Amino acid sequence: MKILWISHLVPYPPKGGVLQRSYNLLKEVCKQHDVTLFAFNQSSFLNKSLPYEDDPIGKSVLELEKFVDSVHVMEIPKEKIKFGGHWIALKSLLSGSCYTMDWLNSTAAARTLSTLVDRNSFDAVHVDTISLCVYWEIFSHLPTVLNHHNFESEMLIERSRSEKNPLKRFYFRKEGERLSRVERRYCESASLNICCSDDDSKGMKKMFSKGCFVTIPNGVDRSYFYPSKNIFKNKNSAVIVGGLSWYPNRNAVEFFMNDIWPVLKARLPDFRVDIIGRDPTNEMVEFAQKEDNLHIHGFVDDVREYLWKAEFYLCPIKVGGGTKLKILDALASGCCIIADPFACKGINVTNGKDIVFAESASDYVERIIELINCPNEIRSIEENGPRLIAELYDYQEIGNRYCKYISDVSST
Structure with a gap:
């Protein structure tokens, strides 16, 4: 199968929660399918993850190309503007939109993604977070799996309840409420939603009853994380x-x-x-x-x-x-x-x-x-x-399970 994998970050190096899940799932899927990766370069995040590299993005692409068929990296518009994130947050708040759905919005990225979809016969699409659904119309005709690293709207609303600053409390509550409406639309439109835990799967299913939700848990690369017998506590x-x-x-x-x-x-x-x-x-x-x-x-x-x-x-x-x-x-x-x-x-x-x-x-x-x-x-x-x-929690077994879900989605 040919799979288009759309990511809100370059999934390398696998250091930190979201990077580890994205990298290891991607690597396991590539063992069974041909994958095209379309990713956004969160440059400050990447530079801090590879502090000793002169060319962090080049290094990351080189490592990913060891198992991914092709890698296409896009810049994020807000990173080109001073205080770009703050401007987008303010614009989203005033316009009735939400920051989560605006920060990756890019005309250049939409053109590149449209070209990839037009020129390739993809069997399925993996969308790595809800923010990427801003490009939904480009691939909505294909079987689509939407990944949820967290139940994002619930997290924002929960954070608003504990926030002491009244302006931040208002912002988080509004962002959470608006995002919940967006989540409903795309969760119920996706062929399949995958969550990290049964708690999130059950919570999202209860909130968005028309969507299909399964759990693909986070795991561990046991070749990297293991007990050491040579180091004393x-x-x-x-x-x-x-x-x-x-x-x-x-x-x-x-x-x-x-x-x-x-x-x-x-x-x-x-x-x-x-x-x-x-x-x-x-x-x-x-x-x-x-x-x-x-x-x-x-x-x-x-x-x-x-x-x-x-x-x-x-x-x-x-x-x-x-x-x-x-x-x-x-x-x-x-x-x-x-x-x-x-x-x-x-x-x-x-x-x-x-x-x-x-x-x-x-x-x-x-x-x-x-x-x-x-x-x-x-x-x-x-x-x-x-x-x-x-x-x-071994990623090899988790990856096999996810590959079965992708195959099932593409065949329906």
């Missing part, structure tokens, strides 16, 4: 991982710094925490500079060494959607994870077996102290995580 240490430009991760780190950290350092003065993730705020950096055992690293090229060395992996995420790839990566790497139950939504973990749950600041500190005093329990959790990933 640093006692009394923890790591927190996640890109800090994404609100749920930023919110989690702020909760850690403001609520967990004061209690933790009072109970365990020598405890060390490393926070990994691109785009930390100035406030986070300044806070860490005043703390001897709290370290902000920003983006790192290879997170595995931090996973392997830390005695604990903390994930105090309380908001968001989809499933957290960071949890899957940590499970595969043999980490002893302490996480909010919300952070584990959609992942088949068992409290006390392959993960430990905590919610309040005191919960986290008590769980850490209990585990330090019970090293056998730490070892058991470290061993059970990789077993769970091998059984349920």
